[in-house]
Amino acid sequence: MGTYFSEREFAQVEPAENAFRSPIPTQVISNGEFNPPAQTAQQKQVEARIKELADTYGAKLGMDRRRFLQTASGMAAAFVAMNNVFGNVFDVSEAEAADPMMAQARADGTKGQFIMDVQTHWVRDDYNQEGFVGFLKSVNQLERSGLDPSKISVYDVKFENYVRQIFLNSDTSVxxxxxxxxxxxxxxxxxxxAIADGVKMVNKTAGSTRILGHAVVRPGQPGWxxxxxxxxxxxxxxxxxxxTIGDPLSAKTKYPFRLDDEKLMYGFYEKIDxxxxxxxxxxxxxxxxxxEESWAGVWKYQTAWDLPKVAKDWPQLNFIIYHGCFRAFMDQPGAALAEFEKTGDIKWATxxxxxxxxxxxxxxxxxxxxxxxxxxxIDPRFAAxxxxxWIKGLGSSNVIWGTDSVFHGSPQWQIEALRRLEIPADMQRKYGFAPLGAANGRVKNQILGLNSAGMYNINLxxxxxxxxxDKFAQIKEEYRTAGTLDTLRDNAAHxxxxxxxA
Known part of the structure; x- marks a missing residue:
């Protein structure tokens, strides 16, 4: 797991722009931080089924495959394909894929749902560490690997594309x-x-508060x-x-720390309180x-080991654990699900x-x-x-929506995935999980936005x-009125x- 791919690793990858342009990715996309696993047999089946459905229903609507997959029916077809391969995990019918009016009615049913994405990124204009986003500094290295550098641009993770993908090409509100x-x-x-300036710029342009900002703190570093x-x-x-790991890309990180380190952290908590x-x-x-080997000596800082004490000592503070403390990042497909089915636990998340x-x-x-x-x-059953x-242990009021966009492109497919996802009945019975319910029901409304609105004191x-x-809503409505809103959905991965x- 490296920041830059080696020459050997580059021989094993290609730009995600070359992937099949599906409304839902049909294989794992890497931003350059990790080596993406090969497309699984099940993912190949999903891709083939999406193509079959798109060709069948697109032809009936006078659309080619690519155009059909930009539509609400195309999105529905992708979830149908997922169900065909993985079992009925998503609430979708093939009728939605066949009938644009039915697909649009489904979309209209969640219109106005408040969605707050608490983990988003863009990079500054002078950002030149292109290795992070999976790009080599040297065009020569790209050419030696047979890749076309003209297809790759840091634009994908900069401000303009952020606004397009998040506020125009998804249902995200804030x-x-x-x-x-x-x-x-x-x-x-x-x-x-730059974060503070970006927040001001977006909100001034929109004419409303569409974006809030973090301040990154570096406990232990000089002058923090x-x-x-x-x-x-x-x-x-x-x-x-x-x-808490310090530098997230280096196993030689210099400043890992514990949240419950009274000497280092408690003065900070007093100040922000x-x-x-x-x-x-x-x-x-x-x-x-x-x-345990590659991050020896520091990996424990990524676990929940320091949370019970600090949560008890500081009940007036909110500790929001990004990525939900999920350890199994890019394991061999199926490994984490097999462990869960054997033990009932998901490492670190449990x-x-x-x-x-x-x-x-x-x-x-x-x-x-x-x-x-x-x-x-990789496997929507494991996502369920x-x-x-998380919900069983923390409660649905303590699960928060975030997508890590725009590094992952438009978040719309993730929004649709949660809206449609249901925990399978056998899993509910065996592990005592409660159902997630309707797309705009209590649990999903909480997760997608209401929990964060309360936490950030947003009076809806x-x-x-x-x-x-506001301005973003007006632009979006102009596209909708012209009948071209779905053309903004390019289904591109970066x-x-x-x-x-081959």
Whole structure:
């Protein structure tokens, strides 16, 4: 698991733009941080079935395959294909794929649903660490691997595409713009000042509060509390972002820390409590299968080991665990599901779900970014198990929507996946999971937006009309009125996939 692919690794990948343009990815997409696994036999079946459905129903509507898959019926067809291969996990019927009016009626049923994505990114204009997004610095290296550099652009993860993919090409209402710490600061996606400036720029353009911002904090690094003081004085954030592992891309990370380190952290908690900015977003999880060897000495900082004490000591603060403390990042497909079916546990995520029982508090949350997207693509039954585990232990009021976009492209397919997902009945019976319910039912409304709205003090009664009338809403409505809104959906993926057979 490396930041840059080696020459050998490059021979095994190709640009994700070369993948089949499906409404739902049919294989895992890497942003360059990890080696993407090859498309599984089941994913190949899903892709073949999507093509079959698109050709059948597209022809009846006078559309070619690509155009059909941009429509609501095309999205429905993709979920039909997933059910055909993995079993009935998603609420969808083939009639939606066949009948655009039925598909549109389904979409209209969730129109106006408040969706708040608390984990989003873009990179600054002068960002030059292209290895992070899966691009080599040298065009020569790309050419030696037989890849076409003209198909790859850092634009995919910059501001303009962020607005397009999130606010025009998805149902997202409000976002939180985030960042990440690195021991080498040249790797930062955005500085805290740039995050604050970006928030102002988007909201001024939209004419409403469409985006909130993090301030990234770096506990243990020289001057880190001075940076906190500066943020509070000059640009108070909506919440704080930190990584207990320190640098998330280097096993030689210099500044890992525990949340319950009284000497290091408790002064910070006192300060932010006094300031009234009490949401702390913490990256935990997403480690390779050989983590005990490749991240020896530091991997435990990615676990939930420090949460029971700190949650109990600081019940007035919210500890929002990004990626839901899901460990099994890019394991061999099926390995995590097999472990779950054998033990009933999901490594690290189950530990997180047990924190309320240990701490006696309800101030720990699971955020879903990347964990939900990758598991839904590899095996939606396991995605259901992961979501069921979080909800059973933490409660549906403590599971938070995030997508890690725009690194993953438009979040719309992830939104649709959660709206349609149901925990299979056999899994509900065996593990005591509650059903997720309707797309706009209580549980999914909570997860998709209401939980975060409460946490970030967003008064929906006062604010929501502005979201439906602001500049972004007007642009979206112009496309809809012209009948061209779905043409914004390019179904493109950005990054890298395992090289497909010729």
């Amino acid at each position: 976002t939180v713009l985030s960042g990440a710490p690195f021991d080498d600061t040249s790797w930062e996606f955005l500085t805290n000042q 509390m001075d940076e906190v003081d500066q943020a509070l004085a000059e640009r108070p954030p909506a919440s704080w972002k930190m990584y 006094k300031a009234g900015i009490r949401n702390i977003c913490i990256h935990k999880g997403l480690m390779p299968s050989d983590y 530990e997180l779900s047990r924190v309320p029982e240990k701490s006696g508090t309800q101030n720990v949350y699971a955020e879903m970014g990347t964990s939900f997207a990758t598991t839904a693509v 198990a992961l979501l069921g585990t 009664r006062a604010s929501y009309p502005r979201f439906t009338e 990054g890298w996939i395992a090289r497909r057979p």
